[in-house]
Amino acid sequence: xxxxxxxxxxxxxxxxxxxxxxxxxxxxxxxxxxxxxxxxxxxxxxxxxxxxxxxxxxxxxxxxxxxxxxxxxxxxxxxxxxxxxxxxxxxxxxxxxxxxxxxxxxxxxxxxxxxxxxxxxxxxxxxxxxxxxxxxxxxxxxxxxxxxxxxxxxxxxxxxxxxxxxxxxxxxxxxxxxxxxxxxxxxxxxxxxxxxxxxxxxxxxxxxxxxxxxxxxxxxxxxxxxxxxxxxxxxxxxxxxxxxxxxxxxxxxxxxxxxxxxxxxxxxxxxxxxxxxxxxxxxxxxxxxxxxxxxxxxxxxxxxxxxxxxxxxxxxxxxxxxxxxxxxxxxxxxxxxxxxxxxxxxxxxxxxxxxxxxxxxxxxxxxxxxxxxxxxxxxxxxxxxxxxxxxxxxxxxxxxxxxxxxxxxxxxxxxxxxxxxxxxx
Numbered sequence: 222x223x224x225x226x227x228x229x230x231x232x233x234x235x236x237x238x239x240x241x242x243x244x245x246x247x248x249x250x251x252x253x254x255x256x257x258x259x260x261x262x263x264x265x266x267x268x269x270x271x272x273x274x275x276x277x278x279x280x281x282x283x284x285x286x287x288x289x290x291x292x293x294x295x296x297x298x299x300x301x302x303x304x305x306x307x308x309x310x311x312x313x314x315x316x317x318x319x320x321x322x323x324x325x326x327x328x329x330x331x332x333x334x335x336x337x338x339x340x341x342x343x344x345x346x347x348x349x350x351x352x353x354x355x356x357x358x359x360x361x362x363x364x365x366x367x368x369x370x371x372x373x374x375x376x377x378x379x380x381x382x383x384x385x386x387x388x389x390x391x392x393x394x395x396x397x398x399x400x401x402x403x404x405x406x407x408x409x410x411x412x413x414x415x416x417x418x419x420x421x422x423x424x425x426x427x428x429x430x431x432x433x434x435x436x437x438x439x440x441x442x443x444x445x446x447x448x449x450x451x452x453x454x455x456x457x458x459x460x461x462x463x464x465x466x467x468x469x470x471x472x473x474x475x476x477x478x479x480x481x482x483x484x485x486x487x488x489x490x491x492x493x494x495x496x497x498x499x500x501x502x503x504x505x506x507x508x509x510x511x512x513x514x515x516x517x518x519x520x521x522x523x524x525x526x527x528x529x530x531x532x533x534x535x536x537x538x539x540x541x542x543x544x545x546x547x548x549x550x551x552x553x554x555x556x557x558x559x560x561x562x563x564x565x566x567x568x569x570x571x572x573x574x575x576x577x578x579x580x581x582x583x584x585x586x587x588x589x590x591x592x593x594x595x596x597x598x599x600x601x602x603x604x605x606x607x608x609x610x611x612x613x614x615x616x617x618x619x620x621x622x623x624x625x626x627x628x629x630x631x632x633x634x635x636x637x638x639x640x641x642x643x644x645x646x
């Protein structure tokens with residue numbers, strides 16, 4: 222029989238290799254590499270996905286298109302991503318999160334290098350849709366990878382850092398396209414973003430550690446359908462999906478249209494300066510990374526109420542015809558959006574006990590459908606009522622977030638009362 226010391230050593234080994242303890246956490250080996258890798262993936266994804274957004278006035282001028290027609294170069298990409306994220310997340314269950322993200326980024330970068338060669342608006346929209354479909358393999362796979370490889374207590378912070386990479390990508394992509402387009406034209410701007418994304422994709426592949434907690438499964442359409450039905454039957458997940466979609470409707474509408482507003486009177490800003498407006502995204506980097514602390518102090522619903530209040534204040538402030546007020550409004554909108562998105566997306570990963578890839582994929586589908594709808598509807602509202610029309614659309618979406626969150630709060634309280642009565646009985 223083994224002696225007591227042998228038993229103690231065996232017990233220690235088992236404890237150290239338990240699933241929870243073997244996952245990554247801040248300070249653990251591999252955590253920094255994983256964080257930097259997914260940060261790079263977030264940068265590449267958002268830089269490519271929204272590469273035409275800051276260039277919409279130039280695209281409209283080049284092809285003689287209206288704002289609503291040109292906005293499809295953004296909406297087609299986000300819409301295709303929304304439609305493809307669920308099937309590609311299913312493939313990641315079979316082939317692995319790391320492989321899926323690698324292939325998705327490679328294809329998206331390749332298409333990104335073809336986008337500047339589009340001869341007309343129709344072909345540009347088609348290429349952008351293909352690019353969005355390719356990028357669909359990144360977001361849900363990244364969320365599932367984090368849920369599997371990171372300790373639960375560090376999950377919100379890890380997802381916040383990935384979302385921060387999204388904000389850096391969105392910012393840098395728009396700034397690069399804006400200034401390059403002012404010097405050499407919008408096609409050169411799109412080519413520059415494609416090259417930047419290629420560098421990020423290579424860094425991602427070199428840095429991301431191999432998964433230690435992923436177990437491949439067979440492709441099972443029926444099991445996938447059951448998993449999806451189960452998630453859609455969960456009231457909390459449904460509310461989180463709707464919140465993500467509505468927040469992104471606001472964000473998509475504002476940032477699709479803001480370029481048109483700023484190049485017109487009374488601002489009349491040049492393309493490069495309009496692209497630099499997206500430095501505001503740095504605020505999103507901070508607010509998304511701080512989402513974990515907000516949830517710890519205020520709870521999930523408290524953090525969402527704060528995000529909603531901040532976004533609403535930004536929308537109202539942006540109505541002023543003074544550039545400092547518009548910039549301050551964009552700061553508040555961006556901070557509120559990224560905080561709300563980080564809270565909602567991390568809550569999905571924590572709520573789903575099974576089929577986390579599908580749960581994350583459904584959130585991403587709702588999120589990017591919101592972006593697609595926001596971009597298109599925001600441009601239509603701008604055409605019909607100017608910037609005030611776009612702001613009104615944003616306020617309606619924000620009211621939806623408030624209503625859903627209030628409903629969730631009341632449902633939770635009612636459930637707590639029922640649980641208390643059942644316990645007493």
